[in-house]
Amino acid sequence: MGYFYPTLTATEEISADTPRKNSKVRLKAIQFRSDKRLKQSVGTVKIKQMKRVKHSAKLSEVEIDMRLKEYFTDHQIMQRSDFQGITGMVRSTAMIHIRRLRKEGKLLNIGISNQPIYVPAPGFYGKSRDYQPVR
Structure with missing residues (x-):
């Protein structure tokens, strides 16, 4: 089959006049x-390179609110994938923020739980307090 062998590395600089060289390796x-x-x-055997892990963009809550306000000036509704597109976040991080925004009362789900459709709550993202989302 083959054999195993150890590889070593020096823990500090070693020269010809270094005393106890064997204690300077690990x-x-x-x-x-x-x-x-x-x-x-x-x-x-070719090894397939693993998919590179994409990290979410680091946005503050204010930056997220600004992007949502801009988004809702041109769009009536938003889905999670739309949120990901405007914030540059991966799915799990996008859902964390969407849940937070719903808990804060800034977003409403007018769809069903497994097919959510989000709209701004009255008074948020450029919608007046008199705004009534269609359910």
Whole structure:
């Protein structure tokens, strides 16, 4: 099959006149080298690069409110995917903020729980206090 072997690294600068050189190294990793015949029989295995993790944009609550006000000047409704688009947030972070905005009374869900459609609450994001969203 093959064999395992240790790789070492120096803990400090080592030169020809350094005393006790063997105490200045530590284990870096354990590597594996496969047998040549096994490697040839299996062939080359390509490793697929993992998807890069995307992090959410760091926006303050005020910046989010400003973007929502601008969004609702041109749009009647908003879905989570729209919120993600205007804030640059990933799904989980977008949902955290949407829940917060609903709890604060700034957004209303006029859809159903598993298919939400959000609208601004009266008095928020450019809507007058007399504004009544259609349900």
